Amino acid sequence: MAHEIILTRDGSHSILHQTFDVTYHSIHGAIQETQHVFINSAFRLKAIVQEDISILEIGFGTGLNAMMTYLEAKRLDKKVDYCAIEAYPLTMETIRSLNYCEEMACLEEQKSFEQLHRLPWETTQQLDHNFSFKKLKQQIESVAFDNQFDIIYFDAFAPNAQPELWELSVFKHMFESLKPEGVLVTYCAKGVVKRTMKAAGFIIEAIPGPPGKREMTRAIKPSPRL
Numbered sequence: 001m002a003h004e005i006i007l008t009r010d011g012s013h014s015i016l017h018q019t020f021d022v023t024y025h026s027i028h029g030a031i032q033e034t035q036h037v038f039i040n041s042a043f044r045l046k047a048i049v050q051e052d053i054s055i056l057e058i059g060f061g062t063g064l065n066a067m068m069t070y071l072e073a074k075r076l077d078k079k080v081d082y083c084a085i086e087a088y089p090l091t092m093e094t095i096r097s098l099n100y101c102e103e104m105a106c107l108e109e110q111k112s113f114e115q116l117h118r119l120p121w122e123t124t125q126q127l128d129h130n131f132s133f134k135k136l137k138q139q140i141e142s143v144a145f146d147n148q149f150d151i152i153y154f155d156a157f158a159p160n161a162q163p164e165l166w167e168l169s170v171f172k173h174m175f176e177s178l179k180p181e182g183v184l185v186t187y188c189a190k191g192v193v194k195r196t197m198k199a200a201g202f203i204i205e206a207i208p209g210p211p212g213k214r215e216m217t218r219a220i221k222p223s224p225r226l
C-alpha cells in the first residue's frame with residue numbers, strides 16, 4: 001500500500017505517502033497547519049477587503065484545505081471560486097476514514113467533505129450558494145492560467161521529495177495565474193525556494209509558521225503600478 005493514515009499532534013489525521021516517505025501535512029497538526037498557513041495567512045486577509053475570492057490549490061490531497069476554506073467562507077459569508085489540482089487522487093475508502101469533521105466538531109458537514117471528493121473532475125459545481133468548486137486531474141507542471149486567482153495555496157510535497165514542483169518554470173506559471181496583488185502561500189520557507197519565487201517576479205514575505213515551524217512564506221504578485 002502506498003498510503004497510510006497517521007495521527008498528527010493536534011489529533012487530526014494526515015497521510016504518509018510511503019513511496020516518497022513524506023506526509024501530506026505537518027506532523028505537528030494537520031488542522032492547525034491549514035488554519036495557520038492557508039486560512040489565517042491568506043484567505044482571512046483577502047476576506048477583509050473582498051466579497052468574492054478565487055482560489056487555486058496546488059495539491060488537493062485529502063481536501064482539508066478546501067474543506068476548511070468552505071467552512072470559513074460560510075462563517076464569513078463570502079463567495080469563493082475554488083479550483084483544485086490533483087494528479088493522484090486518494091480513494092474514497094481513505095477519505096471516509098479521515099477524522100477532520102469530527103475534530104472540527106462539524107459532523108453535520110461530513111457529507112460536504114465527501115462530496116468534494118465525489119464530484120466529477122473538470123467541471124464546476126456548487127457545493128452551496130457560497131462555494132463553487134472545480135477539481136482538475138492534472139500535473140502541476142502543466143497548469144497555466146491567466147490573471148485569474150486572488151490566492152494560490154501552494155501545497156505540493158516538500159522540495160526534497162519532489163524538487164521538480166518547486167522550479168522556476170512552475171513559479172512563473174503560478175505568477176501568471178494570479179491577479180495583480182494576488183497572494184501565494186506555502187508552508188515552505190527554504191531560502192532557495194524564496195529566491196526562485198523572487199526570480200519569478202514575486203515580492204516575498206517570511207512570516208511566522210504554524211506550530212513546529214519557525215517560518216512560512218507569503219508571496220505577493222505586485223500590481224503593475226508598483
Ligand SMILES: C[S@@+](CC[C@H](N)C(=O)[O-])C[C@H]1O[C@@H](n2cnc3c(N)ncnc32)[C@H](O)[C@@H]1O
Pocket residue numbers: 023024025058059060061062063064065066085086087088089138139140141155156157158162165
Ligand atoms: C502535501 S500533499 C497536499 C495536501 C493537501 N493540500 C491536503 O490538504 O491534504 C501534495 C499533493 O500533491 C499531489 N501531487 C504530487 N505530485 C503532483 C503533480 N505532479 N501534479 C499534481 N499533484 C501532485 C499529491 O498527490 C498530494 O495530494
